[in-house]
Amino acid sequence: MDRRQQKTRDAIFRAFTELLSKKSYTKITVQEIINEANIGRSTFYAHFETRDELLKELCTDLFTHVFSQTLSSEHTHDFSASAGDPGAMIVHILYHLRDNRKNIVSLLSCESSELFLSYFKQYLREFVTAHLLAELGQSSGTIPEEFLINHITCSFIGMVEWWVRQDLKQSPEELAGYFEQVILPVIH
Known part of the structure; x- marks a missing residue:
């Protein structure tokens, strides 16, 4: 994609997210965008x-x-030295959700939140499989892996929804700590 196409795409994204902050997804028309x-x-x-x-x-x-998987230094956080650390990656995810709060809140509260959540869940499942279970290891052979992946994914999404309802009062580090305290005993 050339720079002109990227600028147009960015303008469409900005317009769409600006409209999402003002009205529900189903009420936004292509003409308004x-x-x-x-x-x-x-x-x-x-x-x-x-x-x-x-x-x-x-x-x-x-x-x-x-x-x-590549963590770099960004304006609100720097996890570049923590590459591969599942805990740091969770905090990194939470920072981005917080930094994009306007879009996240709009998308979670709109009529098409299920569509947004399905995309979120897809990426989260891949993260759980590749990093939490693979890096931390699952020692309990009594819980089917697919059940465990689903449980952790749904728990994380539920936590993010709770965090949004709490107006993101907790820091990403604090929230990641809560999540790890609840999830790590299940994995080990």
Whole structure:
């Protein structure tokens, strides 16, 4: 994708997230996104076929970075020295959710929250499998792995929803500590 296409895509994302902060997902029209992004209709459709595809791509961009295995120094946190540490990766994920709170809160509270949560769950399941279970190891052979992955994933999502309802009062480190205290005994 060239720079011009990336600028247009970023403008569409900004317009969409700005509209999400003001109104529910189902009430946002493609025309409103076009107007907010200051682009033409054909330009929008050259990038996205539907509003749902736009939501999917927004989630993909967000989660691809949030769940990246390469941790780098960023403006709100630096976990670059902690690469591969599952605990640090959980804190990293929580920082990104907090830093993107406006979008996350809008997406969790809209009518299409199930669509957002399905993308979130998909990335989270991959993270749990590759990092929590693989790095920490599961010593209990009595719990089926698929059950354990589902349990940890749903627990994390429930924790994030609780955190949002609490207006993100807890720090990412504090919340990760809660999660580890609840989950680590289940894994070991």
